[in-house]
Amino acid sequence: MKLTPIGIFDSGYGGLTVMRDIVDELPQYDYLYLGDNARSPYGSRSFETIYNYTLECVKYLFSQNCHLVILACNTASAKALRTIQQKDLPEIDLKRRVLGVIRPTAEVIGEHSKTGHVGVLGTNGTVNSESYVMEIRNQFPDLEVYQEACPMWVPLVENKEYDSKGADYFIKQHIDRILSQSEQIDTLLLACTHYPLLIKKIKQFTPDDITILSQGKIVAQSLADYLERHPEIAEMCSTGGNRQFLTTDSTDDFDEHANFFWGNEITSKFIEL
Template identity: 60%
Template sequence: MTAGPIGVFDSGYGGLTVLKSFIRHLPEYDYLYLGDNARAPYGTRSFDTVHRFTLECVKYLFEQGCHLVILACNTASAKALRTIQQRDLPLLDPSRRVLGVIRPTAEIAGNLTRSRQIGVLATAGTVASGSYPIEVGKFFPDIQVFQEACPMWVPLVENGEAESDGADYFIRKKLDDLLGSAPGIDALLLGCTHYPLLLPKIKQYLPEGVEAYAQGDIVAASLADYLERHPEMAARCSRGGTRTFCTTDDPVMFDRQAEIFFGAATRSVHVDL
């Protein structure tokens, strides 16, 4: 069977922060990134719509030769992953795999907290899904998970305001709301792949003893472990060190925005789904 790139999917740009970590930890692999920018954001859409959109993108990545696809999107991981894994994959190709970003984060939650209280900052859709409390509870039933939806944070990042003075108000407000309702929190999970760009400001407003954690390196370490434990899948992932970028919207616009998240220039191509 011909080896293919590791597919990395996101509704927009945030997944590029995860891809950046993949490349840092596993630079030898080929990666194919797909951003469904034409239909972003996913956060406010229904479960059925997110599932339909995500499945279309997964099918596209399969058609491009990907045997392993990572949903580098919390909303897609929360609203679509389980259905794709349990219902769609057995019909499409049982030998392929689709993984998300929430479970790897939940698996290490117990290592991040002493108080056994953690906070999750995420989009409204991810919070409404309850995925983080459910997944963390599977591994660490003793941990309490407190969530806070931050609907203004993604627009701030995508409009280039992550470092602006205006961002301080929205970041401080959400941190005050969450930590005010649960003062015992000592670990914060950034449950959206856009939020790492806000991490410097987030850290400014955290009280002593509270740490914030982005997902990129967590998910990258989990992927490395997965490939080590599944050599048959690792063999189906090509190793040429290439990076390919696709978008369902305008490539010029994608490349301009992508550099903010990826930290390097990209040259994307448009795809129709």
């Protein structure tokens, strides 16, 4: 019997933080992770480029018997998900599904805010897309949403400077900027899968009365709910508890970095798209 794993895609390593929470929530399923490290980062690229890269990776995961693919990348979710769902899936296979990380987060963020003022911290691509603003307002029309792009945060993480003193300036700079937009902000969303590794520094420069939300557990619970509501999709996903990791770049580099994101040692496989 062929494995039909749940595919998880990210432009690099960051999606491993989401996958970690998904596996904790749903350990019975098989998972196939694909990191497009050769073309990372996606955050500063154009809509068209990100769409093309993301679609190529989704199609690859489909070719590996994944019937369900999660875009763990915020930038890909912001710039490619809707087009893939509406334009490409009907042409590829109506039984396949591609889900993102933005909507699950938008559906619950309002429940964490008492003032009705929330901040979103993300990459340039995610912030410029306005995807979080639109999705959050669809769910909570009265919520005020503020955004701040943090272009240096991903390089800090990927260069293992996330807990260094050198990171302090860039973390404090963007926290101060977003909080200066409104004194009523009481909730900050980390809208990038790299950012949980900066949580110690982020908390250091954020007032204690502000809630900081990471996406992993939110997305994991949303996926569990989705599979419960769609048993026809759940039945297509194999349940052997296997985890496989693919990268479009150096496996040695991926495995070294993945230890920080995943929490355990892994062995990846190189693939060429």
